[in-house]
Amino acid sequence: xxxxxxxxxxxxxxxxxxxxxxxxxxxxxxxxxxxxxxxxxxxxxxxxxxxxxxxxxxxxxxxxxxxxxxxxxxxxxxxxxxxxxxxxxxxxxxxxxxxxxxxxxxxxxxxxxx
Amino acid sequence: xxxxxxxxxxxxxxxxxxxxxxxxxxxxxxxxxxxxxxxxxxxxxxxxxxxxxxxxxxxxxxxxxxxxxxxxxxxxxxxxxxxxxxxxxxxxxxxxxxxxxxxxxxxxxxx
Numbered sequence: 001x002x003x004x005x006x007x008x009x010x011x012x013x014x015x016x017x018x019x020x021x022x023x024x025x026x027x028x029x030x031x032x033x034x035x036x037x038x039x040x041x042x043x044x045x046x047x048x049x050x051x052x053x054x055x056x057x058x059x060x061x062x063x064x065x066x067x068x069x070x071x072x073x074x075x076x077x078x079x080x081x082x083x084x085x086x087x088x089x090x091x092x093x094x095x096x097x098x099x100x101x102x103x104x105x106x107x108x109x110x111x112x113x114x
Numbered sequence: 115x116x117x118x119x120x121x122x123x124x125x126x127x128x129x130x131x132x133x134x135x136x137x138x139x140x141x142x143x144x145x146x147x148x149x150x151x152x153x154x155x156x157x158x159x160x161x162x163x164x165x166x167x168x169x170x171x172x173x174x175x176x177x178x179x180x181x182x183x184x185x186x187x188x189x190x191x192x193x194x195x196x197x198x199x200x201x202x203x204x205x206x207x208x209x210x211x212x213x214x215x216x217x218x219x220x221x222x223x224x225x
Contacts, residue, residue: 004157035215042217043158043203056212091157099209100146100165105157 002026006092006106014114016081021109023075023092032075033093033103034067036060043091049075050098082113117141118206120216127223133191135219137204140185144206144214149178149189152201152218161202162189194223 005024013019025032034046047057049067066078075094079086089110093103119138127133135149145166150158164171164178164187171178177190191198204216 033213043215045212045214048212058212093157099207102148102160102163103158103213105150105159107155107157 004092004094004104004106006090006109008109009107010110010112012112012114013082015084019079019082019086019111021077021079021090021092021111023077023106024073025075025092025094026104027073029094029096029104031055031095031098032067032069033095034077035091035093035105036088037091037108038085038088046077046090048098055098079111082111084113087111087113117144118204118214118216120202120204120219122219123217124220124222127194127221129196129223129225130193133189133194133198133221133223135189135191135202135204135221137187137189137216138185139187139204139206141206141208142185143208145209146207147178147180147187148205148207148213149176150203150205150215151198152203158203158215191221194221196223196225199223 007022032049037043045058047061048055064080068076089108091108092106095103148163149161151161152158162176164180180187201218201220203218207213
């Protein structure tokens with residue numbers, strides 16, 4: 001069964017460092033998303049991406065964040081200068097539709113900022 | 115942003131009994147609702163969904179009920195099994211809106 005894969009599974013970084021989280025969405029999906037979950041809290045929307053551009057982003061997704069689909073298969077989330085409060089589980093998801101369908105999630109990348 | 119609320123952080127149920135997980139929403143523009151299940155160290159996995167034109171959708175042991183006038187939905191699991199122990203997230207979609215998740219309810223099913 002096709003699945004969303006994410007790497008790395010866990011990354012530890014120093015505050016101020018750049019981090020890139022990678023995702024390979026399901027191949028025939030058109031919509032891509034990043035969500036995050038701070039420990040014990042709800043799953044929060046960060047950004048959605050369609051047709052090679054951001055379709056929506058949350059207030060969390062500030063100038064420190066960027067997304068890219070560099071080669072037609074990978075979908076990356078970059079955090080330019082990490083802060084302590086960026087420590088969270090980051091989930092990539094993909095879907096065939098923007099409405100009325102499920103999102104398929106990867107297993108997540110745990111980011112720990114020291 | 116509290117558009118989707120799951121007011122019970124946890125629920126404990128005996129194996130074989132019914133589990134009822136509740137969810138309230140505030141945005142009347144939502145018209146598609148989903149339940150996801152999440153085990154530790156895994157991503158959320160889709161469980162069941164319902165469109166706002168329906169009031170009930172059933173899939174095996176899982177049934178979702180929607181009360182649009184009350185802006186309330188619930189997930190019923192019957193009979194509950196120990197393997198159902200997980201965090202359950204309610205989520206809502208509207209046309210042109212991102213999928214928004216609730217805070218989750220941790221279900222414990224005791225053997």
